[in-house]
Amino acid sequence: MHRLKISKTNQKLETRLRIALHAILLAFLVLATISAAIVAYFGSSELQDETLLSVALLVNTNQIGLQTNRSLYRHHDYDDGVHVWKISGDRGGAFWINKSISKGYHTINARDEFWRVYITADPESENRFAIVQKLNVKTNIALRSAMNTAVPLLGLFLLMPILISLIMRHSFSPLNKLGRKVGNSESLKLDMANREDIPVEVLPFVSSIESLLEKNAEYNHRQQRFIADAAHELRTPITALSLEVENLRKAKSPAVKEEREKLLLASISRLQRLVNQLLDLARAQSAExxxxxxxxxxxxxxxxxxxxxxxxxxxxxxxxxxxxxxxxxxxxxxxxxxxxxxxxxxxxxxxxxxxxxxxxxxxxxxxxxxxxxxxxxxxxxxxxxxxxxxxxxxxxxxxxxxxxxxxxxxxxxxxxxxxxxxxxxxxxxxxxxxxxxxxxxxxxxxxxxxx
Missing domain, CATH: 3.30.565.10 (Histidine kinase-like ATPase, C-terminal domain)
Known part of the structure; x- marks a missing residue:
């Protein structure tokens, strides 16, 4: 039995789909991570201002106990936390903030860093406070958001080979069954009366294969018939040639010999004409x-x-x-x-x-x-x-x-x-x-x- 030789460049359809889906998922993972980081970065500005305003309201309503004069309140760690500083002239307060700064939001460059500052005042004591936070906290928020987005997708990316293999194996089982049926068939005909298990997308391909096999069977039948007819047509003049040669050999008189030579030449001419016609037909049927x-x-x-x-x-x-x-x-x-x-x-x-x-x-x-x-x-x-x-x-x-x-x-x-x-x-x-x-x-x- 002739087997199809598969080269190194041939790939299973399952492998191609797996590579394609992995590439799509990887691109989606990268885009989703970048998008989450960008959205979080720009959205964190508003979040940061709302956080500073919330702390300022707590300060104004005395809901935060101010214990020291240097860092009156610190929420979370030093790098990402919110600090409350009293604005004063001594070195114990926020000496790096101008005392004449107006109330509201400001971005200040101090201590080789950028800070987001909200200035508020106590309505009773008229003390002024600066609620501050490092501006780069937005970057940290964006990175955390990107990680939170990427980790689940990365897990899905690692599970994809198993999922794709299961889905492909189930989806292509009708095709594998059809392939085994065709491979085990000894005739050039597909008996596919029951097509419910074949995917709709594959039915045109199956129909084309059936049509091709029918044409091939018809062509083989014509070729066999042609060979049989050609053999029959060639046998008649060849038999006649044999008889003419035998008759010529038995001729005794010159007149009889001359007559039989004419018959022999006529038979040779008919055979030559038939062979030439067969060659003309072969050339006409050639696709070259x-x-x-x-x-x-x-x-x-x-x-x-x-x-x-x-x-x-x-x-x-x-x-x-x-x-x-x-x-x-x-x-x-x-x-x-x-x-x-x-x-x-x-x-x-x-x-x-x-x-x-x-x-x-x-x-x-x-x-x-x-x-x-x-x-x-x-x-x-x-x-x-x-x-x-x-x-x-x-x-x-x-x-x-x-x-x-x-x-x-x-x-x-x-x-x-x-x-x-x-x-x-x-x-x-x-x-x-x-x-x-x-x-x-x-x-x-x-x-x-x-x-």
């Missing part, structure tokens, strides 16, 4: 593009008529060109010449002697329309849709020496060139071969041509 260029369909038609004119003349058949517009289309691997030649040779083969073959080459909007109409018997209407199949010959043509590959080759060429091929019986009698293909987009520059 070795040559791509715009061509004049008018010039191509003239060349093919000249090459096949002797065959038409042998049956006294006349070519009549009704319309002959100068149109340019894209040609890939020089395939158009085979399509045109097949249409002409097919018309000659099934046209009665001393008849006419009508040829038309028209430009319709942005398309070139090429058609060949013969005076032959046509085919049954139910056979029209099968004429493009390799080796298919209608009942009316069962005695024909051809292999039934000409129209199949033309059909493959039309598909490769992005054209459209139509076969139809005329109500007045006869058979029409019609081919349509987009023109070159820019008639003034033949180097730019598209399908």
């Amino acid at each position: 593009i070795t040559n791509q260029a715009p061509v004049s369909l008018n010039d191509l038609l003239k060349t093919q008529i000249a090459d096949i004119y002797a065959l038409a003349e042998s049956k006294d058949i006349e070519f009549i060109v009704e319309n002959n517009d100068d149109v340019h289309v894209l040609d890939i691997n020089n395939q158009l010449q085979h399509l045109v030649r097949n249409s002409l040779s097919n018309a000659i083969k099934f046209s009665p002697e001393s008849s006419q073959i009508m040829i038309s080459l028209l430009q319709l909007n942005n398309n070139a329309l090429y058609s060949v109409t013969d005076s032959g018997p046509g085919v049954a209407n139910e056979d029209l849709d099968r004429l493009h199949e390799p080796f298919y010959r209608p009942v009316e043509q069962s005695t024909d020496s051809g292999a039934g590959l000409g129209l199949a080759i033309s059909h493959e060429i039309a598909q490769q060139l992005g054209g459209h091929l139509v076969f139809e019986n005329l109500t007045t009698g006869g058979f029409r071969f019609s081919y349509t293909q987009s023109l070159c987009q820019n008639d003034s520059d033949r180097n730019h041509c598209s399908q």
Whole structure:
């Protein structure tokens, strides 16, 4: 059994999701921490002023016992705490605060630090007090707020691998089950009648895989049928060659020998023609593009008529060109010449002697329309849709020496060139071969041509 080789660059979808979610969570953690620090920093200014005002109200209502003259009141530690200083001229008070400072909020630079100060006065004793706090307390508040935000997110970040693994394992269990089912299947078909367990997002992918497998099975069936038909078609001329060689070996008179040599050469010619048609069909079905260029369909038609004119003349058949517009289309691997030649040779083969073959080459909007109409018997209407199949010959043509590959080759060429091929019986009698293909987009520059 062929196993898929996984390189070092391949990653599980679970791993990719885990990395993506971790990156998102990490970015969220960083942004949330920074945002919390910024909000706390700017919000702490208002909080600090409210704290100073609250302490001032307590001082004015004598709800704080002032014990010393140096630091009358200190709330919390020295660095972050609120201090109450009496404003006086002696060195025991807040000597670094100007006695004439007005009541209210101030920011003062003293002792190599910035302080936030609120000045208040006792209405009874008219003593003035300074409620102070270091200004950098806002930074400490911001750092604490950032830490309080970051710690829970960091814990979640550390738990994410376990959570993601559990979620991914549960979510992808239907896909793993489907993968095991496909891997254990011996046929190119998915029997997925029950799809309730498959996620909705994956259903289009499953449908595409089913469609691809169906196309692959159909292609394999066509290939097997083609090989069987080709083997059958090759066996007949090879058998005939063997008989002709044996008959030639047994020939006794020069006249008989000459006659049997002609039959042998005819058999070799038929076999060579069949092999060439098989090669043409293989080239038409090939996706490899070795040559791509715009061509004049008018010039191509003239060349093919000249090459096949002797065959038409042998049956006294006349070519009549009704319309002959100068149109340019894209040609890939020089395939158009085979399509045109097949249409002409097919018309000659099934046209009665001393008849006419009508040829038309028209430009319709942005398309070139090429058609060949013969005076032959046509085919049954139910056979029209099968004429493009390799080796298919209608009942009316069962005695024909051809292999039934000409129209199949033309059909493959039309598909490769992005054209459209139509076969139809005329109500007045006869058979029409019609081919349509987009023109070159820019008639003034033949180097730019598209399908």
